[in-house]
Amino acid sequence: MNTFADRLNFLLTNAEMRPIDLSNATGIDKSSISRYLNGDYVPKQRRLTKIARALNADEGWLLTGVDQKRNIESFELSRKDEREIESDLEDMMNSISSAAYEGEDDIEDLEAFKATIKAAMIQAKKIAKKKYTPKKYRKDK
Numbered sequence: 001m002n003t004f005a006d007r008l009n010f011l012l013t014n015a016e017m018r019p020i021d022l023s024n025a026t027g028i029d030k031s032s033i034s035r036y037l038n039g040d041y042v043p044k045q046r047r048l049t050k051i052a053r054a055l056n057a058d059e060g061w062l063l064t065g066v067d068q069k070r071n072i073e074s075f076e077l078s079r080k081d082e083r084e085i086e087s088d089l090e091d092m093m094n095s096i097s098s099a100a101y102e103g104e105d106d107i108e109d110l111e112a113f114k115a116t117i118k119a120a121m122i123q124a125k126k127i128a129k130k131k132y133t134p135k136k137y138r139k140d141k
Contacts, residue, residue, distance in 0.1 A: 005039035007062055011055040012037075025054040077125060085121045092117065 012022060019033045026033075028047055035041045036051075042063070043051060052059040060066065077085075093114055 002065065003039055004042045004063060005037055007065060008036055008051070011057050011062070015055050017055070022051065022054055026050040077122065077129075081125055081129075085118065085125060089114065089118050089121060 019037060020030060023030045023033050028050060036043055048059055048063060052062050
């Protein structure tokens with residue numbers, strides 16, 4: 001699937017949707033959907049987002065054909081990376097622990113916050129590894 005049109009047709013087929021269904025789901029007129037399917041045009045960002053959401057697809061893959069999430073996931077974190085994340089997370093949590101907490105709900109909120117921040121830190125570390133690791137050292141060449 002080399003083109004946007006190919007990927008869009010593939011997603012429509014998998015979702016068992018017709019172009020008119022996609023038009024109704026996104027609010028994009030039928031003629032524009034037809035032009036996208038024929039390969040005449042590629043949608044701008046706002047419409048691309050609507051199409052990707054309607055088809056439950058990744059915007060990056062729909063536009064480029066590259067699965068950004070899978071590509072980033074191929075970078076494994078080392079033990080050192082994991083220790084750095086834990087240390088940074090602990091420092092962050094200690095710096096906000098001076099706030100007053102009242103009851104169990106605050107503790108649950110704090111744990112949810114901590115899990116979200118940790119996930120973001122892991123994702124950021126993987127993106128940095130992908131961006132700054134020289135190609136000759138990459139495993140996914």
